[in-house]
Amino acid sequence: MDADAQKAAVKSASRRYGEVTHIRFSADELASLKAIGEREGATVSEVVRRLVRAEAGHLPVASEALRPAIVDMADQLRRVGVNFNQAVRAMNHGRVAHDEDLEQALMAVGNLVRQFREELKVMTGGSRKAREARS
Known part of the structure; x- marks a missing residue:
């Protein structure tokens, strides 16, 4: 992905989700998140959002x-x-x-x-x- 496309993707995500947070994961935790993402066809960010939604009682x-x-x-x-x-x-x-x-x-x-x-x-x-x- 070239630099302009990457900037556009970041702006698009910023408009959709607004806030950004940084989280540290262990290597095992990150591997688990990536495995879930591959299985679900989602990014690690989307997997984390889904887990938060589920924990908060929102519909999946x-x-x-x-x-x-x-x-x-x-x-x-x-x-x-x-x-x-x-x-x-x-x-x-x-x-x-x-x-x-x-x-x-x-x-x-x-x-x-x-x-x-x-x-x-x-x-x-x-x-x-x-x-x-x-x-």
Whole structure:
């Protein structure tokens, strides 16, 4: 990789992830991380991010086998969210009898749908290596 391409890759990673930290690993630990990365088609950085996400209780990054199903679920959730928005908008414009409790419930469910959809999108992002392989 030439110097310009390397600088562009670093800038791209900086925009995606923001913060940089430096961690020291033993030779055995680093070998384990590299082995996981090779098996998963990910960089050591991506392996560490996945481990941190798992420890923090976030959803994992989807495997390539699961990716199409998760993309489909995210699309279905987008459609559900659109329907919730239409229902609330109809109440707000007087086309449907207004019910404050129902409106609050629809908004709460809509927010949950959006949150879950965003988590699914994160799961399908994957590593840089995986995205480049799909391109």
